[in-house]
Amino acid sequence: MNIRRSTAFALFVLAVLGPARAGAGKVSLEEVLAIGGLRDAALLQWTGVTTDAAGNIYVLDALDFSLKKFGPDGRLLKKAGRKGQGPGEFMAPRLLAGSGSRLYATDQNVFGIYEYDSDLRFLRTIPCPALVLALRALPDGKLAAAVVGMPSPAKLLVMDGQGRLLSEFPLSDSRDAGLLMDSAGFDLDAQGQFYIAYLFRDRVEKRTRDGRLVWGKSFLGRKTAATTSVQNLLLPKETCFKDVAVDAFGHVFVLGGKLSKNPSRDVYVLNAEGVLLTTFTLPEPSHCLYIDGRNFLYARADEGLTLKKYRILYD
Amino acid sequence: MIELRAARGAARRSMRAALLFAAALALAPVRSACDARGAPFPGGGERSSCWILVDMDTFFCGSCLEHLLAFSRAVPARIQEERVRGILVFGGSGNPEEAKRRVQVIRTKWQGFSRANDIRFTAAVDADKAFAGLVKAGIGVLVFDARAGEVRRYPLPVPRGGLEEILRVLVD
Numbered sequence: 001m002n003i004r005r006s007t008a009f010a011l012f013v014l015a016v017l018g019p020a021r022a023g024a025g026k027v028s029l030e031e032v033l034a035i036g037g038l039r040d041a042a043l044l045q046w047t048g049v050t051t052d053a054a055g056n057i058y059v060l061d062a063l064d065f066s067l068k069k070f071g072p073d074g075r076l077l078k079k080a081g082r083k084g085q086g087p088g089e090f091m092a093p094r095l096l097a098g099s100g101s102r103l104y105a106t107d108q109n110v111f112g113i114y115e116y117d118s119d120l121r122f123l124r125t126i127p128c129p130a131l132v133l134a135l136r137a138l139p140d141g142k143l144a145a146a147v148v149g150m151p152s153p154a155k156l157l158v159m160d161g162q163g164r165l166l167s168e169f170p171l172s173d174s175r176d177a178g179l180l181m182d183s184a185g186f187d188l189d190a191q192g193q194f195y196i197a198y199l200f201r202d203r204v205e206k207r208t209r210d211g212r213l214v215w216g217k218s219f220l221g222r223k224t225a226a227t228t229s230v231q232n233l234l235l236p237k238e239t240c241f242k243d244v245a246v247d248a249f250g251h252v253f254v255l256g257g258k259l260s261k262n263p264s265r266d267v268y269v270l271n272a273e274g275v276l277l278t279t280f281t282l283p284e285p286s287h288c289l290y291i292d293g294r295n296f297l298y299a300r301a302d303e304g305l306t307l308k309k310y311r312i313l314y315d
Numbered sequence: 316m317i318e319l320r321a322a323r324g325a326a327r328r329s330m331r332a333a334l335l336f337a338a339a340l341a342l343a344p345v346r347s348a349c350d351a352r353g354a355p356f357p358g359g360g361e362r363s364s365c366w367i368l369v370d371m372d373t374f375f376c377g378s379c380l381e382h383l384l385a386f387s388r389a390v391p392a393r394i395q396e397e398r399v400r401g402i403l404v405f406g407g408s409g410n411p412e413e414a415k416r417r418v419q420v421i422r423t424k425w426q427g428f429s430r431a432n433d434i435r436f437t438a439a440v441d442a443d444k445a446f447a448g449l450v451k452a453g454i455g456v457l458v459f460d461a462r463a464g465e466v467r468r469y470p471l472p473v474p475r476g477g478l479e480e481i482l483r484v485l486v487d
Contacts, residue, residue, distance in 0.1 A: 038419045041427035045375055062375065063424060064431030083384070083432065091381075303420050304375075 027269050027280045029297060029310035035059070035074045036306040042076055043068070045304035048096030050103065050137075051292040052118060058103055059307060060093040067093070067105060067120055080120035088114075088122035099137035106132045113143065113163070127163040130155070133199075134185040134243075138192070146171060146184050146196075154182040156194065156211070169211025171196065180236055185243045185288075187252075189272065195252045197244040200225045200236035204244070204254055206274060215274040220259050239264075243288040247312060248295040251277065255289045283308075361461030363484045364398045367436070367471075368450040368457065371405045371421050382471040383454055384432055389478055390485070392435045398485045401425070401438030404450045418442050460484045 035057065036043035044063035051057050055072030065083040067090075070076055081090050092108035103116040104126070112125040113132065130147035133154065137143055143159045153170040160166055172182035183199040193214070196205045202221070206214040225238035239257025242264060246252055252274075256266035264285035269277045286299035297310045367386070373379060390399060403421050407413060418440045425438050441447070449455065454471040458481050467484075469477050 038416070038423060041423055041430075044424050044427040044431070063380075063428045066431075303417075303424075305420060305423055 026278055026315040027267075028313045028315070029280070029282070030313055031283075031308055032296065032311050033074050033309040034301070034306055035070055035309075036302070038302055038305060040305070042070075043305055043307060046300065046307055047094050047287070047304075048105065049288070049290050049298050049307060050096045050098035051290075051296075051298075052098060052101070053293065055294070056118070057298075057307070057309070058096060058098060058120075060090075060096045060105055062093055062304075065090040065093060067096075067103070067116065069118075069120055078120050080116075080122070087125075088116075095132060095135040097135045097137040097143070099139060099141065102137065102141075104135060104137050104143060106135060113145070126159070126161070128157075128159070129165075133183050136186065136188060138188070142166065144186070144188065144194075146186055148180075149182060154184065156186065156196070156207075158209075167210060169207070172198075172201075185241070187244050187246045189246045189250055189252075195244050195246060195254075197241035197254050199239050199241060199257065202240045202259070204241065204252075204268075204270070204274070206252075206272070217270075217274045217276075219254070219268050219276060220256070225259065242286075245289040245291040245297070247291050247297075248293075249314075253289055253291065253297070255282075255286065362398065363461045363487060364400065364459045365481060365485055366457045366459070367399065367401045367438075368446055368455045369401055369403050369438070370450045370454065371403050371424075372407075374454075379454060379471075384434075386456070386471055386473065386478070387432070387434045387436070390482065394482075394485050395435035399436035401436055402441050402446050403438050404441045404444070404446050406444075406447065414442070456481065458484055462487055 043059060044061055046059045047062045048060040049057065056077070057070040059068045059070065061068060066079050066081040068076060069078040081088055083089065083091065085091060090107050093105060094108045095106040097104045101118045103118065105114045105116065107114070109131065111131060112128050113135065114125055115123040117123060126143070128145060128147065130149070132145045132147055134146040135143065141161045143161070145157050145159065147155050147157055149155060153172050155168050155170055157168045158166045171184050181200050184196050185199065186194050186196045188194055192209045194207045194209070196207060202218040203216055204219065205216040208214060220240055225236045225240055227234045228237040238259055240259050242255045242257045244252060244254045250272050252270040252272070254268040254270065255264070256268060257264060260266040262281050264287065265282040266279055267282060267289065268279050271277055282299050284301040288300065290298040292298070295312055297312050299308055299310070301308045367383070369383065387395065403425055405417055405421055407417055421440050429438070456469040456471060456473065458467045458469065460467060469481065473481065
């Protein structure tokens, strides 16, 4: 109860007092926690991360095929999962999202979303019609997923907790996007509007919940990533953007990919209108960005051996 | 884990380094696999061994992990412990500090990965990049066939019939 109260208070402070101090003229990070490390096998190759209201941190690890729960102090509390294709097992764990007392995980080549409780008990597999590229759990128990489109365009789906499709829209307006070119990550703001960053195109978009384009912007000065031919298929080989996350003040943090000046480290901070406010650089390359409900940012270090938690500082 | 320091030099010397290292790893007393005329001995004490060269820069793609785990599952635990060694190869810049950090990263990852997946063979980080020329991407297997006096190279996944060949050599 105390944790809930303190969380509620922290959110209140952020909501009421924060915006005045969060103009995002300049953003920097202050490290507050590191889980794992160069000589610590707590994490081996972490992929997905989410948190709960109590400050616990949940992480998927691709090298020991597990889901791990760490306390707010970074201590390992529980570990679940192993290699396999049975309930609670993984072949290639990738994405993780959480809402309330539920966790949602994906296995790279599985058409479905695994549901767990906060004690890491596997509950069931929620059906999904395609492979999931990005996943968010919405506060109302719904799930939003960007799914692969081959040959049809990639889509953004909103499903209920049973996997029933509530709405969907295509991710790309481009008719000749090419294979995988409409792959994207996304996040939502407090109003439920989508911010979408394309993996292989220099494009970030804002869309309404029903998919209407609000704005689309380029930030890298290049339209598309280079491609390579694999077994007569033309595939993109350079990432433009790797992930996107919205902070407590509605700023949009977009993680640059290989085409950034500092690959996988540059973060572009936009306002809700898509105006670039500032950029900053992560200390180490990361494959993803996650911002929790208390406005802490999580990113990768040591090539996946370490998960770092940062306080976001706004000047 | 053993740290490789013996084999310095350019990629063209890699095979020679590999042969020397194979000799060092053989568990039984090692002697030349060929007689004075170059003909292989018909057997007599040498023990064959197998090295798995793992490109740690591409190792974490799903299929590479799967191929390596499939191979380790197919090789009996005792054979893994006695006859198989891993060489963990990596690329990157020539910055010594960065290379030192990467050696530690790779070592920690391998330890955790092998423990979690019951891999029984030990592995060494190719700290001096002696084997960089032998593994461009993915995973390769070098089999030191003591009886035949030959080194054979296989990709992973091993082509059809290859796994049986490797096991036959290692069990001999």
